[in-house]
Amino acid sequence: NEAYHYSAKLIRLIEALEKYPEYDIELVPVTVLWGRSPEYEGSWFKALFADAWATPSKLKQALNISLYSRENYIEFHKPISLKAAIEKSKVEYPNFSPAHSVVKELNTNFNKYKEAILGPDLSDRRNLINKLMKTETVQDAIRKESIDYKISMFEAENRAKGYLTEVVSDFSYSTLRFAELALTKLWTQLYDGIEVHNFDTVRELAKDYEIVYTPCHRSHIDYLLLSYVIFNRGLMVPHIAAGINLNLPVVGQIMRGGGAYFIRRTFSGNELYTSVFKEYL
Known part of the structure; x- marks a missing residue:
């Protein structure tokens, strides 16, 4: 029941691969976490507002951008084959569109990276x-x-x-x-x-x-x-x-x-x- 919003660019890339199956496109996942750059962090106050698992409110996200405009954790991960992701989706999610399956796969990967950085999403x-x-x-x-x-x-x-x-x-x-x-x-x-x-x-x-x-x-x-x-x-x-x-x-x-x-x-x-x-x- 999750609501996914598909990027127009992603849909164009999938359509291009369907039209030219001999090619492939590599997607490079990038993790960006606000305020998760401890080697540059010196403020006791800012420590209270760093990224955690909970989805931030609009107000907190605005505070994050204001406080951490230059203090983010950014990591580029290994590229993912879009062609392989589409083929995998046809097997695992035959009833879904390729865009839905690819976004689901990307979200799963992002959560793995986020868990490595922030720790597991534990209940209180x-x-x-x-x-x-x-x-x-x-x-x-x-x-x-x-x-x-x-x-x-x-x-x-x-x-x-x-x-x-x-x-x-x-x-x-x-x-x-x-x-x-x-x-x-x-x-x-x-x-x-x-x-x-x-x-x-x-x-x-x-x-x-x-x-x-x-x-x-x-x-x-x-x-x-x-x-x-x-x-x-x-x-x-x-x-x-x-x-x-x-x-x-x-x-x-x-x-x-x-x-x-x-x-x-x-x-x-x-x-x-x-x-x-x-x-x-």
Whole structure:
């Protein structure tokens, strides 16, 4: 039921290929995100208005253009064969026009690039917890908890929800931008420079794969620096497993906003916690 608006130029290109099938046309996707150029960003205020997944209102888009006229993230991606996209559409979407199928394919590709840069389009924390509570795995664990400990289902559900509230991260793009500015000031005091190699490979893989980063963790600096480097080069920071001892007042919420989720040092024998934690992962 999505409403697509087809570009007149795209329709002309498709008609040209139908008329001259021996030729091909390559489309070069370009991602442009307002305010997503952290290496040039120095304003704490502007950090509040950077692009995120939500479609901006006309007012916010006007603010974006005003604030970030020169501070955008722009990336040119590998070209897509229009001829191949049309042939693919005939197989996968035989009931749709070639223009509809090509636009659908381009939107799918754009969302992949956007997810690599901004991270996945996650529900807010409350909705995510409620969604996890309804999964078959968690519901089975709740019933087992109720039986094993001779407590009501209501109490067992409250325990499960309490565990999820303790664990689940709470990504905040504003928190990330503020942290990026603060860490930039810290690194300039600590280091003469940082060498990063082969990041183009990581950027390309991030579009199609889930990446697990494993810093050596000699100190807390390791994961902060890793996340900073990833964010500073145009990708979304990873979720970070953090010991429950770091879930301190204020600090814990800031860490959640930066992608941390909290894990108990030991939960052997606690089947309900184990189930909800695995389901969240």
